[in-house]
Amino acid sequence: MLSPRLLKALERFNATYAWDHNAHYHRWILQQLPRRFDRALDVGSGSGGLARLLAGRAATVEGIDADPVITARARELTPEALPVTYTVADAVTAEGPYDAISCVATIHHLPSDTRRRLVRLTEAGRDAFHAAGKPLGDEFRAALVAAGFPYERYFEDTLRLAELLASD
Template sequence: MDIRTTPNPLVRAAGRLLRRLNSRHPWDHNAHFHRWILRSLPEGATRALDVGCGRGELVRALAGAGLAVDGIDPDQEMAYVAAQRCRDLPAVAIRRRTLDEHADEMLARHPEGAYDAITLIASLHHLELESAIARLRALLRPGGSLLVVTLTVPRTAADTLWDIGNALTNPLIGLVKHP
């Protein structure tokens, strides 16, 4: 059972309650990893790609660290929000496109690799793994870093319990961080 898609009315009601709590005390578990990514950038990095850039928060953080940043997201609304959020940053380009579309264009211009760092937060699970890793590797310059924070689909009872625990603790962390 996947608690995110179950038709169970009790679980759905609990999900609505958790969403209300999260909206009152927001905590973005993806943003929690931005400091790790910034600390993990290779020395001398000048250019980064954020795959599945969402609303552009990590793109802004990378640009703030002095990198030229490309952000891509296949979702039109997310790409628009990111582009609006980053419009004041001249070294940032946001595009609505897939990894394959972006890789095709960039590798035609930079066959040796275009980026010192490539980041994916909660987006790798949306891609076909082997193909994506091959494309990401090709986009990296020699010595570049692939920095990934990913999600997994719950497949066992233990996975589901872990998922439930995370869903319950998110609003608590939000309450502590944003009372």
């Protein structure tokens, strides 16, 4: 769970630097999806940035994150008019089917049975995405292939949070 202090430090970091590792891939993810679809699931939704963007394409978006502090922040940042709900939950609680599932920098935290379950929650022929850091890249790829994900993307992590954590 993120402490309020760490959450504020992350927000300061993201405000100071114009590049956020996770948000960097959001536009690319949107380009891979249809213009309109029914349901999206954002696993590890954090402060809700991608969930809010998905709401421009999906009729409904469900963001789930195990951290109640960051989930509360996502709710604060999301306009009520957007079709997004946030739940403090484990990925295993999600109920599909979904047209798109995103797991940006999250999938490596999930047990293999949960990854396989997410695949089953994705409508046949639809997409699942993740973005991950380079150090565990082979592990991510192997986990996705073993879980049967129909679509895989791998990205290289180019930013470190050490400066942020040292600044406070």
